[in-house]
Amino acid sequence: MKQSNDFWFDVGPLHAIPPRGARTVKTPRREIAVFRTASDEVFALENRCPHKGGPLSDGIVHGRKVACPLHNWIINLDDGKATGADSGCARSFPVKLENGRIYLDMSVAAAP
């Protein structure tokens, strides 16, 4: 497979996500949760908790972590890894912020 990094898609302005909140981006292959921290960092994870598939975008964001709304696993936003005694990983996707807009790398997000 070719690996290309040039498919940055503008998915919307930062202010469309509340600070310490998240929203989803639907793609043909999967739903992606885009998180905004209190200090305006953005992260993108597949919107499925590694435990039982809970929608991470519905969790409580604290620092660079999110608490899954179903059984409260705490997932790191930067790499999708479960913290503490739990193990598992939600897939993370490249995302960047430029001039107040959020870009997702679709070449990665659309890959299987």
Added chain:
Amino acid sequence: MEHRSTAPRQKLVVLGNGMAAGRVLEELFERAPERYDVTIFGAEPRVNYDRIMLSPVLAGDKQFDDIVVHDDAWYARHNIDLRKGEPVVAIDRAARTVRTETGAIHPYDALIIATGSRPILIPVPGAELPGVVTFRDLDDVDAMLTAARKGGNAVVIGGGLLGLEAAAGLAANGMKTSVVHLMPTLMERQLDPNAAYLLQKAIEQRGIEILTGANTSAILGSDKVEAVRLDDGRTLPADLVVMAVGIRPNAILAKEAGLEVKRGLVVDDFLRTSDDNIFAVGECVEHRGQCYGLVAPLYEMARTLAATLAGEQVPGYAGSVTSTKLKVTGVDLFSAGNFAEGDENDEIVLRDPRRGVYKRIVLQDNRVIGAVLYGDTADGAWYFDLLKKNADITAMRDTLISGQAYQGGVPLDPIAAVAGLSDDVEICGCNGVCKGTITQAITAKGLTTLDELRAQTKASASCGQCTSKVEALLVATLGDKYAGGARKPMCKCVDLTHEEVRGFIVSKELKSVPAVMQELGWKTSCGCPSCRPALNYYLLCAWPGEYRDDAQSRFINERVHANIQKDGTFSVVPRMWGGLTTPNELRAIADVADRFKIPTVKVTGGQRIDLLGVRKEDLPAVWAQLNAAGLVSGQAYAKSLRTVKTCVGTDWCRFGTQDSTGLGVKLERLLCGSWTPAKVKLAVSGCPRNCAEATVKDIGIICVESGYDIHIAGAAGLHVRATDLLGHVDTEEEALEYVAATMQLYREQAGYLERVWKWVEKVGLDKVRAAIMDDHEGRRALFDRFQQSQRAVRKDPWAERAAGRELHEFMPLAELNLIMPAAAE
């Protein structure tokens, strides 16, 4: 001159005589004094001065003469042709000339554009009125000082660095000053909400009014400013309006001349624009996608540019990390780098409520990536240096927050550390209690608990931040006899218990999450999923109508007003008052279930109908349709009143003694919508046969011939527990008042997530009984407080959401339906 060049001098022309231009020339003359004939065009009718010192000039701490960087003699000494007050209006790149306002044409070999930036003017009606000024140059300062001499009201739009400095200056000149800021906290780009909270307190102490979350809709006045109107309808009287909402790189000329301009004039690492003979420096440029608004980066750029112009080979400019300091006398504030928020593994937070100090160092892989200091900025430069050097701080991690002076100490175990202190060391700063006083009280008075110790000595009774030290003293003094082992701190962010935090919220009048975290010494910057929802509830309960609910501190169910289910869909339960419904309501429910293909419709244990399996994005439409049929949210998802279960009572039953259904409806209408520590369920049975199973509810009423028996503290969940009798009342009105008062007592006393039965076990049934049944005045006061908070919260959340509130919760940010190249292959 040894380095005298033989080549003829080149013509260097500089546009803009600001801080960047001044610095480039200084550096250039040091390196190559003979290389260029320099001409500077400055739009301002004066020599180069230190622009950042305009704030002290406005505040009256400095005069213009004190802030001049290069006086006329300096220009003469370097043989510079300084054209004051002669702005350039065009650049002709082909002819390599510039044209000035006077029509003069001037040739160049090399051109430097250093035109700085322009203040942004928000395009509201009235923005052109006399009396509206920006804060950029000496003329603006003069205009403000002239206005201030007449006194009156000043409104500063923008609560950033510049706006606050302007406000402090105007207030110092005797104007009644307000700051209008769009965002919820001041200086949100440089400060986290905690530091911003302290800053706001300090600014307000100067008599400056701060209005956050406030959007200016118009500036009013006929021939000069008279007032500022906000979009919520408030108007603020104003004799002077200062707009300080931001700056924009001033690259108009460059753009007209066909140079590459994005947000700013684009330069490479050697400050060269898209034209080889034209350079740019300072705030007007964009370098690697970045525009700067501070002097430190432009000094770095100036060095590189001067070296380049002098013909030296230097590594290019690679961008800058910036730090900020606020220049308001008496306010110490420092911010640098990236203060990415709140991860307890990656940050160190120190809060000292008494001294008003807040420090936060953000780490990544044991390197400093950001710092926010408030109240004590002595170590700012040191942290900034660690940050820029990307230094590994593993070895000093434990003492990093204490600053440079404390490096090299050995960390001790906390009990040993406290035990090792001498008797005259102050433990509790708020109340000035020393270690000796505490240990003496413990032994002399036989104290064994923290509460007793607090009552006797006041230690840790104010902000609570020294609680862990005081406890350590109890442990060290009493050993195994210390009875406080059961004391459970609220969470790992703080040493205080739920009750203590609640108590302080009320006694210290803390009205926001940052206020609580700062004043009570939180150890994280933004809490965790267990303390944030609790704090949100405590604040809501303590300051109804005043505190603004924080949606992001609520569990998803309460954020979207529906129950999340195992597959990520939601369930919706409309309210059926007292368990009653009508054919029309049932029809509406059936229609909704059909239309939205809701897979399961079920009757709940609380006599309501549950629609299960609703897709999140359908929720607003489902509610809108249910609302249209007169149904409202059943709050089945909330820490709040869920249901009042009833039996049929006197209406139909041959045993009924009272109208139990009617009372259930009234109770539900009275109590619904109030936020409570945990879910609350009630039931009313029409006679002791108790068909509504009222004796396993949080509050149950059994109707009897002589009136109403009020029961409390039942449970039928994980724990099964029969109620206790709280007391008897004669009339329905009394029943309503007593139950609402009980709810309020529970709301005010219970810890977050503590069910009614647990709370009653904790405080004791007798105490609750005394407060509700015997203390008639107290009960009435509870009832009044309950009703007051109900006025603030009772609205149907479904209707608000269906009308579009917080729509972001329900819609994806984007839907991408693209054919990727990979898929096309």
